[in-house]
Amino acid sequence: MKKKTYRMQRGIFSFSIIIISLIFWLFFNKYYPLFVERITIIQLPTVESNIFLALAGSVTCCLLICWGIRNKCWKGLSFAISYYSITKRVRRQIKDARFEDEREFDNRLVRLPKIKIVFDDNRIRTTGKVLIQNSINFDKKLEDMRIDAALKGFVSERQYLSQDRNWYVYEFYSIGAQKQLEIKSAKTLIEWSNKTSDDYALRLDERATVPFHHMGLVGQTGSGKSFFIQMLVEQVLSKNVNHELFIIDPKRTDVYQMAKCTIGSDRTADKTNSINLIKQFHDRMKKRQNELQEYFKSNRNKTYKDAGLPALFMLIDEFGALRESWKTLAKKERDKVDSILSDVAFMGRQLGCILWVATQQMNAQTMPTAIREQLVLKIALGDSDEQTYRTLFSSGVDVPPVLFVAGQGIYSYPGLAGTDKPRLLTVPYCSFLN
Template sequence: MLIKLGYNETKWKDGIKDVFFWNTAKVPHILISGITGGGKTVLSQMLVNPLLASRVDIAICDYKAGGDWNGIIPNYAEFTKCEEVLNEFYNSFIESVESKVYKEKYLVFDEFSSYALSKDTKEFKELMSKISHIAFMGRSFGYHLIFISQQFNAKVLDTAIREQFGIKIYMGSTISTESATMLFPNCEINKSLHLPSCCGYISTPEKNIDIIRIPYIKEPDKLKKLLVQKGQAYFA
């Protein structure tokens, strides 16, 4: 599946609409990070919109329970109930591996970092074992991870797991040294640069770093309502 993520900001300034696509068959997982108000939620919802339209299997966890994802699909959880949905997704993945059956399934997890850091040492190791398993083998069986958080540091996802997320996006006008190092290692980023509104940094398998622009949504609530309508129509 090809999912439009946004536009190349450099070419946009020259009047050229050069689109960044997520080819889910080639790149199974995506990380979306950024500052509050930077646009990561809008980008994430725009990404889920075509998934609903394609009627693929989606599960959504929102650890922060901020009201951005509730009411869209039945397979949804907030805060402590995220554990159940995550385990269901992982168990389905294990069944696919054991039976060698390909399924097209997506797990959207908002504020994954906060969820991971809420675990004690034993629980965290168990969580990372599951995530690592899906991250490394998910592509072969159609299982995709869409993780959203303000930041992804080494305490949350180690380098080996982060490298399995072939597309990484950071939305916001500025980026911290820690986020730049974690998401875009070996890339030169001018952290004193202030990006325009609705822009951020993106790395893809084709290019280490670029600037992405997403459409300006004047009324974000309408985008959420659109997702609810599509979800209700599909799961009716």
Template sequence: MLSRRQSEWHHVVFPRRKMNLLKYLLGVFIFVLTAFCGMVSNAIPPLIINIPVVYRSVSFNGFVNLIIIIFWAISIYKSIRLYFNIVKNPKSWIANNLAYMIDTLKLYDEENFESIKNDKVVREKRIVRVIRIQYRETSKHVVVRILRDGDRFTKEATKLGENLEAALGLELDSTNKTVDYAEYVFLKHKDERIDLNSTVTNVNDSDEIKITGNISYELHKVPHSLIVGGTGSGKSFFILGKIVNYLKLTPQADLRIIDPKKADLSLLRFVTGFENKVATDANQICRILRETVELMERRYTEYFNDISAFGKTYRDFNLPIVIVIFDEFSAFMHSVDKKIAKEALDYVFTLVMKGRQAGVMIEILMQRPSADDLPTNIRAQMGFKAGLGAMDSIGYNMIFDTKNVEYKTVTEKGGGYIQLDGKHTSPVYFETPYIDKDFDFIAEIEKLMIQRAN
């Protein structure tokens, strides 16, 4: 539990204030203690006991001196330890590391000054300007703000992500830039990659889906998804895992699958309950999209047709969420004539703009980001955006509509960046839920569909 003081904003002081007075007091204390122990040792009279039986005498002065030396050593040890605890207080480790970064990167300006000492002109450099940094802690994060004051550090403020990660030894979770500052949010504890079996919150009436240990979302609050990832990125396993999650919801989600390349998702047409809900050719795809739009319109007519529906959503009427999973969207747009492409795109636009309240969602999957295939007015409505695998900044900017964000090179299969509406102000690195290589998706989906039928 953090104290109120820890959670407040603190300024990084550079150059660090020297603890000369404290060091002087420590030296004085050690000197006085040593002198005191010496005086006590000299002041103790001889402690001799005669033992008549053996006609010998035993002196205890050595034993007393040993006790005094032990007392002296313990006191010195504790005083030195107290000194270092004050100088390197654990609460100030962030400030210490940030000050070290300022020093090593020379994020300060110096000017030459002249002064006269002992009738001689002395030239010396003095720090006249320092980059201004603030920080604060929460239970899960360390937040660092680089203030943008219009000086040369204004541009530097947006480029310090990797340096801050290295200086603090923490994983960068998200960034945010305003006119006044650049903000970096770090995870105190590394985000945990979770197992597929723990991705659904097993609570009645909950539609929360967990993505990682720290990232989760509620479907009714984060409608529509855009997932981009090339071959080997883990996109296929990710969407299959999401399908399993959707079928575990209560009430169970009503899924419609579109797979124009006739890849793995198209095989769901052989699973009981998916008859007439899997489309592979252009006419079937337009039919499924049209039927989904019609279902959405019926829900509005039946459930949202008077004042009593004000402020309500599909959840208030216990309606199952309807999710269209449109795989290989770019491939479809390039493989059909313009008339069919326009018809499909119109249906997609209608679902994206009107589907949330009625509980009708769409997930669009693409191998490569393309603004030509997926217009901005559709992309902007996607509450869930993810880019998997290695991608250049142009691709990330198309997915997330962001600029000036530092992206790490993705090397882990299933790794990438994600941004959820209401959760993130900028993309954050994540790793998709772990799925055992022997996991049988078809068998699991078949089992869940049979449970619904019963």
């Protein structure tokens, strides 16, 4: 026999009172007067039938008030219904999984952990969190539990303990939120970007906006990598601050042609003059370092952004192919270039010298470890091999079992998604770039 929860018991009791009261009301309102007329031997007492109707109405009002309070009805009926449906499914799944706390003196009833739903936006309700109260009995079960089956129309993305350790938090997003947005003009792209980003941040998709930081981008042919790079460049160039871009594309593909048109040939390079541009960027970084010395003396723990300076971006597309071409150089020259890039990766963030590296595959030969570890924003578009995922993110990375199409992938960034549990990313399709 399935056990009941205390809430179910209270519900059964309340609805029983309502049904019985309505039965008595119907009896005393319709049938009892007929008995009074026909039975003349004794004088039957008069019964006010509306008392039972009032009792049923009072219990119904109490149930509605409790339901409204429990499901935060003051935020709107639509919100309350969504809150109720998610909570109900989670409670039912937990109960069916025998995830329950039996009372010591009444083993017919069980008590489920308290559940709360928090939406990031109470109006659109596309992302949010399920909070399940922690306890000694449930701690291990909550740690291992996946709640996707209980979230109809939503997907649980990651889970963790709250800072006070009293709640397990399960982040979720709507399946509809992962539909790829089409942007048909540069103006629309900028308007879309500015909704969530400032002059020192970039919007990646409908859910993710990140500040400027070193980035490692991986994507096979057809993954949408070039479109994504061009979208980021368009955002950088649209900022009110005049950020500077240095772009290298050894294969002279779409990114190279776009860079020549937007930033000019003096800061665009192919395979032949890539090293010169890297050295030029490094010199610019050292000049920036000298510029900021006085500012840092009087402003500790500040960055170029606090000083109101523009960011300097070094974007290297097809880094694996470029580094392969350097094998013909003397080892001393190769080591010098790697040293420069490592210097940018280690020192550039505070100075505003940002390194973006894009490649089709990532391994120890493609990307030096010293550089890779400094790429804070990590993105993999499309499907990649297991070694690439492990090299870019972490050895224990948990890649969602999703069939990625062009423009879809995963990313990690501190505070948004860890390297062991990256988040799904759906980059807008910028059709105007065709």
